[in-house]
Amino acid sequence: MKTRSFLNLLAGLYMALTITSCIDTGIDHKIQLGGQIFNARDSFAIVWKRPTPKEAILGQSQTPFDTVHFDQKGLFLSDAVFDSGMYVFEYNDFEVPIYMQEGKTLNINFNAQSPRESLKFSGSSKKPNVFLKERRNLQSKIQQQANSLLGAPDSLFLGFLDSARKSLDTNVVEFITNKPSFDKTFLEDEQFTAYYYASNLLLDYIRFHEYRETADELKPSTKKMLDKIDINNDRAANNKEYLEFVQSAVSLKVNDSLQNIEGKVQPEQIVPVQFYMIEKMLDAPETKSYMSYAIGRQAFMFIGPDISDSTLTVIRKNITDKAYAKAFDETYTDWQRLTKGKVAPNIKGVDTIGKEIALSDLSGKPVYIDVWATWCGPCKEEIPSLKKLERKYRDDIHFLSISIDDNKIDWRSYVEDENLQGIQIHNEKAWKSKFVEEYKIRGIPRFIMIDSEGNIIDANAPRPSGKAEDLIEEALKTETS
Known part of the structure; x- marks a missing residue:
């Protein structure tokens, strides 16, 4: 022993x-x-x-x-x-x-x-890791303070932001002073992290007021501060905080522009404005490649696989980085399986009494599909418009609503309480469902139109509140011709 x-x-x-x-x-x-x-x-x-x-x-x-x-x-x-x-x-x-x-x-x-x-x-690698630990702790404290001040007046928030910037800068400068011969790429990246992290706090403050329609409480000079922050900094093109700031800054300008559109903005109206802003705001090649790739992928969610040739030309012209260009082409090829006329991937689920129903069971009529969930606000906003379509076309087409709620009981209760019509089914695998992957669903609500023979008419169909009725009328004319 x-x-x-x-x-x-x-x-x-x-x-x-x-x-x-x-x-x-x-x-x-x-x-x-x-x-x-x-x-x-x-x-x-x-x-x-x-x-x-x-x-x-x-x-x-x-x-x-x-x-x-x-x-x-x-x-x-x-x-x-x-x-x-x-x-x-x-x-x-x-x-x-x-x-x-x-x-x-x-x-x-x-x-x-x-x-x-x-x-x-x-x-021997202690110092950079102690620095990263201290920076994470500092950011956590700053973020908590920032969240508590989102509704505060400009002067109070900007005073806090100035103090936060100084703390973040001091944290980086002290490390650089102690390790002047350290990896230059690491040091520069941490400087970018400090600068753009604070810049993102300013953006969050402005967006908080924009989305809550209290933007009139902001001083014009506060929003103009964003224009002084460099969004064409290719040296920071592999920095997380920088990339997040660029995307958010462009999105904010897009939202400002969309305010001029009368009525409810439809997803397909957003993409042209996004690329207009990319052209207007960005000229650094790597940054422009990143944004064009990110928005280009997003465009498939808004428009579906049938992106216009002119939009594709703009995307490919802007993506000069080979890695982003290759990834976009792969995404484009993947989406081509959902173009008009291709066989629609099957969709399965169970109704409120437990009976299994599949898309393949609904041949003989066109099918308008709604992918939704009870926790999704935009999904529920479409229900009144969807009910109007159902009343008008229920004899001509099938209306199939499939929920990807995690909680089946919540879904069943909502269907019964709201007296939802059409064919209501639930897929218990939710976001991990096979059809979610096959239809490239990354956000909901998502609407899909299938013809009477089970072929795709539109894998990213207009919403009921948009031009869905025009699509249905066109589909019915095609069926009878």
Whole structure:
């Protein structure tokens, strides 16, 4: 027993020495990541490779990089070879963003019972990770204050914003002063993060008043402050805060322009205005490529696969970045499976009494489909207009409403309480339903028109409050011709 205890002690000392000193382990590179989790209930943690903002936009998700296992004392070592960049150390539900430097070490220590409060770093990569931890804590405090001041007068909010900027700048400057020879890309990116994070706070304040129709309470000079913030900064084109600011700033201008349209704005009216604003506001190639790609993908949601040639020409002209251009072409090709005349993917669900009903059961008449949920405000706004269409065309076409509510009971109660007509079904897999993926549904309400033979008329049909009646009339004429 004493021999076993002594061997366990030696093993523990060996791991501890390796963590703190990077002694020779027989592996042909230095141990870069190690540490100790006190009071650990689980026996392992996962290290994820975090994609850059651009990689994330292009669809690359966070990927498992390594799994580290703990000994009885919670000590661990990773023998993975890390390139410089951002990773995430995940233990149970606690995630720690970490910055790894090629050839340098990082030790992570915390108590599993209070991980956030007890988190500590050591090793040759300690300073950038302490900085990132402090920055996250600072941003959290600033965000809480900002949220509490959204309804405050301009002078009060702008005073807070000025103080927040100084705190964020000081945080970055202190790190740069202590590590002047550190990775220049990392340092510049953190400067952009501080600047555009504060800029996004200003945008949030303005949008809060815009959307609550209290914009008249804002001083004109407050909104004009946005015009002084650089949105053509390609050096920041891979910075999350910058990209969010650019997209929000363009969207704000689009919303301002749409105020001049009489009546309810329909989704298909938005896309031309978006690209007009991109042309007007952006000239930095990488930033313009990003926005054109992001809005181009969004256009499929608004318009469907039948985007006009002129719109496609504008999108492709603006996307000069090869990665964004390739991703857009792949998206375009994917959506072509939903063009007019293609066989409609089937849709299945159960009605309020549990009977399964499928789109394929409804041949013989055109079908107008409504994808919705009880928690969706815009979906419920369309119900009065949908009921009018149902009363007028119920003998000529099928009206199929499919809910993607998580809670089936809520859906059934709403259908009964509101006396919803047509064919009402529910798919219990909600957003994970097969038809949601096949029809590329990324937002609701979504309307789809199918002909009597089960072929697509419009995979992104007009809303009932829009030009749905024109589409139905055209479909019925085609059926009888």
